[in-house]
Amino acid sequence: MEESSSSSVGRFAVLKGKIKTRTIVLNILAEFIASILFSILYFIFISRYISPNFSIDFITLSYGVGLAYFAAVYIPFHTFRIHVIPFITIISALRKKQLKFFWYKIPAQIFGGLIGVLLFNFINQETTQVNIYDLHKIHYANPWMMAFVNFVTAGILCYGFFIIRVFFRKRKVSGTILMGLLITVIFSLTGLMSNVSALNPFGLMFYDILTEKTLYLHPWYFSLLIHVVAPLFATLLVYYRLKYSLSENGESDKVVPLNEKIMKNYDI
Amino acid sequence: MSKLNLGSVILGERRYQSLVLFGLQERTFLRLLALFLVLSAVLYPYPRLAMWLGFMLAGYSAIANDSIQTIGTFISSNSEQKWWKLWLYIGGIFVVTVFYSWIVYDGDVTYQRLSSPEFSESPTSFHFLQIAAPIVLLLLTRLKMPVSTTFMLISCFSASSSGIFSVTQKSLFGYGVAFVVAMVVWYALSGIIKRITSGTPHPAWRISQWLISGWLWSMWITHDAANIAIFLNRKLTTIDFVIFASFIFFGLGLLFYLRGDKIQKIITEKSDTEDVRSASIIDIVYLFVLFVFKEWSNIPMSTTWVFLGLIGGRELAMQFSKNSETNRSVTQTLKMIGRDILFATIGLLVSVSIAIAVNPSIQKELAVYFGWE
Numbered sequence: 001m002e003e004s005s006s007s008s009v010g011r012f013a014v015l016k017g018k019i020k021t022r023t024i025v026l027n028i029l030a031e032f033i034a035s036i037l038f039s040i041l042y043f044i045f046i047s048r049y050i051s052p053n054f055s056i057d058f059i060t061l062s063y064g065v066g067l068a069y070f071a072a073v074y075i076p077f078h079t080f081r082i083h084v085i086p087f088i089t090i091i092s093a094l095r096k097k098q099l100k101f102f103w104y105k106i107p108a109q110i111f112g113g114l115i116g117v118l119l120f121n122f123i124n125q126e127t128t129q130v131n132i133y134d135l136h137k138i139h140y141a142n143p144w145m146m147a148f149v150n151f152v153t154a155g156i157l158c159y160g161f162f163i164i165r166v167f168f169r170k171r172k173v174s175g176t177i178l179m180g181l182l183i184t185v186i187f188s189l190t191g192l193m194s195n196v197s198a199l200n201p202f203g204l205m206f207y208d209i210l211t212e213k214t215l216y217l218h219p220w221y222f223s224l225l226i227h228v229v230a231p232l233f234a235t236l237l238v239y240y241r242l243k244y245s246l247s248e249n250g251e252s253d254k255v256v257p258l259n260e261k262i263m264k265n266y267d268i
Numbered sequence: 269m270s271k272l273n274l275g276s277v278i279l280g281e282r283r284y285q286s287l288v289l290f291g292l293q294e295r296t297f298l299r300l301l302a303l304f305l306v307l308s309a310v311l312y313p314y315p316r317l318a319m320w321l322g323f324m325l326a327g328y329s330a331i332a333n334d335s336i337q338t339i340g341t342f343i344s345s346n347s348e349q350k351w352w353k354l355w356l357y358i359g360g361i362f363v364v365t366v367f368y369s370w371i372v373y374d375g376d377v378t379y380q381r382l383s384s385p386e387f388s389e390s391p392t393s394f395h396f397l398q399i400a401a402p403i404v405l406l407l408l409t410r411l412k413m414p415v416s417t418t419f420m421l422i423s424c425f426s427a428s429s430s431g432i433f434s435v436t437q438k439s440l441f442g443y444g445v446a447f448v449v450a451m452v453v454w455y456a457l458s459g460i461i462k463r464i465t466s467g468t469p470h471p472a473w474r475i476s477q478w479l480i481s482g483w484l485w486s487m488w489i490t491h492d493a494a495n496i497a498i499f500l501n502r503k504l505t506t507i508d509f510v511i512f513a514s515f516i517f518f519g520l521g522l523l524f525y526l527r528g529d530k531i532q533k534i535i536t537e538k539s540d541t542e543d544v545r546s547a548s549i550i551d552i553v554y555l556f557v558l559f560v561f562k563e564w565s566n567i568p569m570s571t572t573w574v575f576l577g578l579i580g581g582r583e584l585a586m587q588f589s590k591n592s593e594t595n596r597s598v599t600q601t602l603k604m605i606g607r608d609i610l611f612a613t614i615g616l617l618v619s620v621s622i623a624i625a626v627n628p629s630i631q632k633e634l635a636v637y638f639g640w641e
Binding site: 041048054173 | 302
């Protein structure tokens, strides 16, 4: 009797392990496909805005980028647990205290970004033939200023993500639509500025590397500061600020009841 | 405290819950539609690619939606037959019918349905909404709405509002004629029909039903191949024709394998459609009406509206006839007819909106008509 019960427990553990592995593999695949989709659509919409053959205004382009994010999250997998943007992955990993997210989501985003840019470069060569950086009309000579803009952009992105997905508990289609709108707003504010990479860091990195456009304009440490340190710092700052604020009010960021106290605290 | 939800406030709790349930049940299908929308957004500026993408989407959506009128009764009354037998028969007729038109009309597979001035030019560029229209049609089909594929797909390509107006006029007239014909046939001949359809059907009925269905199917193709081919060049090369015919042929295979799309329910909910003799009578009356309209003019028309008129008139006649049983009250029958008309009208409004959004010349005509310009 005991033997059969222990064997069934063992079988259950094996099955649980298998399901877990399968979920992780599917998540990696979904993240990879989503990153390809986002990168390719992001660059295609920008290239159409720049190309004289299309008549697209900037606000339509901003909505296009928001829609690209929505499509990337919605299409590949039904769980809506796709991040696409690494800063969102970081803040999610910290919130859930699951650092394994880094090991399977970030590499998928990197490879997805690479494939997306390769595909875009091919399409661009055959069709629009534009330089994506022609989009930028506002240039800062001071790299510290660029770092600051990237810092603020990543901060707004992470704060918005936290509000939508955690406080509003919008984790499915409606949350993804709100995230798409957030991306639209952020892009409409920062899209014309040069060196703002927080929305599509890996895509822009590979575009830089493959087309040799801007990476070499600054010394490597400034590039690191602008594109890695500043947005990372913003992500950590947002996370710990919100965590502190929640703990001060006796709330946890894990299970958030949608009660009046939370509503009042965050002016929803 | 119950959770306040904007969706339920706007739509009402019950409708909102149905919508949420639909989203959950059809999540894979909806993700697939989103993927097609993305593909359309990426490919619409490149005519050669957009043309084929539009054709593929239109091909499946038109046949899935219109299948209720043509092969719907055939599928429901042959449910015991192997799917591939039905597919080979209907697919074979499709290939032969379009091949005949392609040969006789010098590369045109539409039986000259697109020869009127509003549609005669091959599309050289596409608007995003033109490619997205079949995706909307796929969604409406999944919602079991019998939308007119002619309105949905053809009106987006009309060069002027007169094109849409003439198609609408002919289709509404078609609805009326079919409704009256069906009322007359199923009321006046109800005694004969009852006698024919009672007892076990003679094996000859099966053969005649296959022949009638095949003929009806080929008649539908002569009307509605235009809906699919409107995305393509007006004269197809040999390679174009092979791609065109084989895609639809294999698409039909999928449809038969699935035993009709979800819209098939429109047919199965109607009275006596699974009996081979009833199905044959419906088909032959429908065939007759389509034939008259085909000979009447080359303007495309909505065969969906004709079919809804026919099926509506039949239900009402059966309701009033002493020789028929429908198992529902007059109010229920009228509600059913009204619901079909409502859905078809929604489809019409959506398609006209798309046509207006796509076409600047129609926008200008409307502005002049309403005195805004």
